[in-house]
Structures are given as structure tokens and as C-alpha cells.
Amino acid sequence: MEILVDETSDGWDIKLKLLGFEAKSVKKLKEKEQKLGHDFNIIQYAQQNNMILITKDKECGKACRANNFPCIWINDDSIIEKIILPDLEKIKSEKV
Numbered sequence: 001m002e003i004l005v006d007e008t009s010d011g012w013d014i015k016l017k018l019l020g021f022e023a024k025s026v027k028k029l030k031e032k033e034q035k036l037g038h039d040f041n042i043i044q045y046a047q048q049n050n051m052i053l054i055t056k057d058k059e060c061g062k063a064c065r066a067n068n069f070p071c072i073w074i075n076d077d078s079i080i081e082k083i084i085l086p087d088l089e090k091i092k093s094e095k096v
Contacts, residue, residue: 004046006055009074024051039063046071 003023005013007030016023026036029045036042039060046053046069053071055061061073 002049002051004042004049004051004053006042006053006057006060008056009054012054043067043069 001022003013003016003021005011005016005023005025007025007027010025010027013023013025013028026042030036034045036045039057040063042055042060043053043063045051053060053064053069054074055064055071056074058075061071061075063069064071064073
């Protein structure tokens with residue numbers, strides 16, 4: 001499984017590689033003159049290369065969901081659901 005990290009999360013490719021994943025960065029690919037200037041091109045590149053896209057970009061995330069493309073879209077809802085609520089529940093249970 002290879003991962004494509006959008007520019008909104010540049011640097012995560014390095015962290016993911018350290019964790020044992022194959023990851024590429026849109027920003028670094030652009031530096032090598034890849035044609036990834038628009039969300040459509042980024043999604044298309046990921047599709048053509050069987051990659052999972054990680055993005056914080058709202059339009060890119062919506063496009064992935066609308067087209068049933070494997071994507072990890074980091075948005076406020078996911079942050080609240082996956083990080084804030086569990087931490088609040090933990091703190092709440094510790095005080096009881």
C-alpha cells in the first residue's frame with residue numbers, strides 16, 4: 001500500500017516512511033516537475049498509481065468521497081471524533 005501525502009500535510013511522508021509505509025509527497029513530486037497542480041490531477045495520480053491520498057484540503061476530500069476513492073481526509077469533524085472526544089471522555093472518567 002503506497003500513500004500520497006497532499007501539500008496540506010507535507011512532511012508526513014517522512015514520518016510515514018519511518019513507520020514502515022511507502023509514502024510520497026505531492027510537494028516533492030511537483031519539484032520533480034510532475035503535473036500535479038490541481039486537486040483533480042492529484043487524485044488522478046493517486047488513482048493511477050494505486051495510492052491512498054492523505055489530505056486536509058476540503059475540496060480534495062469531498063471529491064474523494066463523492067467518487068468513492070480511498071482517501072484519508074483530515075477535517076474538523078474527524079479531529080473532534082477521533083482525538084478530542086476520546087480525550088474528553090478519558091479526562092471525564094479520571095475525575096469520577
